[in-house]
Amino acid sequence: MTSDPIKKLGEGIGKGATEGFLEYSQNKIKELIALFKEKKLRFIGDKETIENAKQTKNSGELAFYKDYIQDKELLFIVRLGLVLRRIEKNSEKLQNLKEKIRKKYNIKGLHIAYFAQNGVLNRYVAILLDDLDSPAKLSEIISNTLNNIEKHTIFVNWRYNKSQLVKESTTITSAHSPEIFIISGVGSASKIIKESEESLINMLNKYELQKFSKFSISTGNKEILFFKRLIS
Amino acid sequence: MELISLKKISQESKILLLKELGYSSDGEFVLDSEGKKVIDKYIDIPVRVDNMVIFPGSELILDDNELSIMKYMEEFEDDL
Numbered sequence: 001m002t003s004d005p006i007k008k009l010g011e012g013i014g015k016g017a018t019e020g021f022l023e024y025s026q027n028k029i030k031e032l033i034a035l036f037k038e039k040k041l042r043f044i045g046d047k048e049t050i051e052n053a054k055q056t057k058n059s060g061e062l063a064f065y066k067d068y069i070q071d072k073e074l075l076f077i078v079r080l081g082l083v084l085r086r087i088e089k090n091s092e093k094l095q096n097l098k099e100k101i102r103k104k105y106n107i108k109g110l111h112i113a114y115f116a117q118n119g120v121l122n123r124y125v126a127i128l129l130d131d132l133d134s135p136a137k138l139s140e141i142i143s144n145t146l147n148n149i150e151k152h153t154i155f156v157n158w159r160y161n162k163s164q165l166v167k168e169s170t171t172i173t174s175a176h177s178p179e180i181f182i183i184s185g186v187g188s189a190s191k192i193i194k195e196s197e198e199s200l201i202n203m204l205n206k207y208e209l210q211k212f213s214k215f216s217i218s219t220g221n222k223e224i225l226f227f228k229r230l231i232s
Numbered sequence: 233m234e235l236i237s238l239k240k241i242s243q244e245s246k247i248l249l250l251k252e253l254g255y256s257s258d259g260e261f262v263l264d265s266e267g268k269k270v271i272d273k274y275i276d277i278p279v280r281v282d283n284m285v286i287f288p289g290s291e292l293i294l295d296d297n298e299l300s301i302m303k304y305m306e307e308f309e310d311d312l
Contacts (some may be wrong), residue, residue: 021242045296189267
């Protein structure tokens with residue numbers, strides 16, 4: 001339970017002279033520390049941060065992935081992606097968490113988190129289910145894809161142009177032949193992807209674009225294309 | 233279990249809290265008893281007084297962000 005200190009802790013608290021912050025007397029500080037040492041209270045920061053951290057723990061989406069991702073650290077990054085999705089509308093919090101993910105897990109970890117955040121992982125699994133022969137196989141493919149995300153996905157940013165995107169897509173699909181190849185972008189990158197779609201379809205002739213609405217993601221600021229490898 | 237938000241508490245009171253726990257501050261960062269910056273163990277960055285949380289578990293002082301808090305919750309099996 002989060003409490004308002006001025007109501008819960010009674011005497012010994014005064015309003016700060018500036019900015020309305022609460023000030024504790026020396027005695028009140030000692031009282032708080034005694035309670036802390038007895039593990040009767042914790043000092044948190046922003047209540048919203050705590051809520052964000054707690055909310056995804058028991059989500060149905062995470063429960064599903066717990067069954068298929070055995071690597072705890074990988075699962076944790078997927079969970080971070082779900083938190084990113086939850087805070088998408090708070091640009092300051094979003095940017096802050098992205099920086100922390102990148103600091104801890106490098107750009108690859110951030111891309112894995114994006115994969116979950118943008119719903120790509122869910123749609124990826126949905127496409128796989130068409131040809132799946134066992135749950136163990138699904139688990140193996142998900143882990144392999146996340147651990148080798150750069151061989152399966154291009155995260156387009158504003159620095160890309162159409163020819164660069166088509167060239168890189170051709171290079172990745174030729175080198176790694178992923179079963180499903182994904183191109184994902186938000187913001188200005190979504191426009192680059194839209195403009196490149198026709199060229200990509202022509203160049204990636206061993207793949208077919210998944211046009212079904214349940215798979216594609218095309219909104220004002222997100223564009224995600226799923227190419228499925230053709231059976232030769 | 234009570235949760236007290238440090239966001240509502242003055243900088244001076246936060247520093248008093250830290251001193252009572254054996255820490256200090258240079259006005260910006262949390263310092264340990266040897267005067268070294270306290271590092272968030274999960275993301276390896278120095279903890280700022282204006283963005284700290286203090287949890288039980290050997291008086292764990294962390295940066296206030298979802299990643300560190302989720303890691304803490306997992307390690308100490310604390311649902312906050």
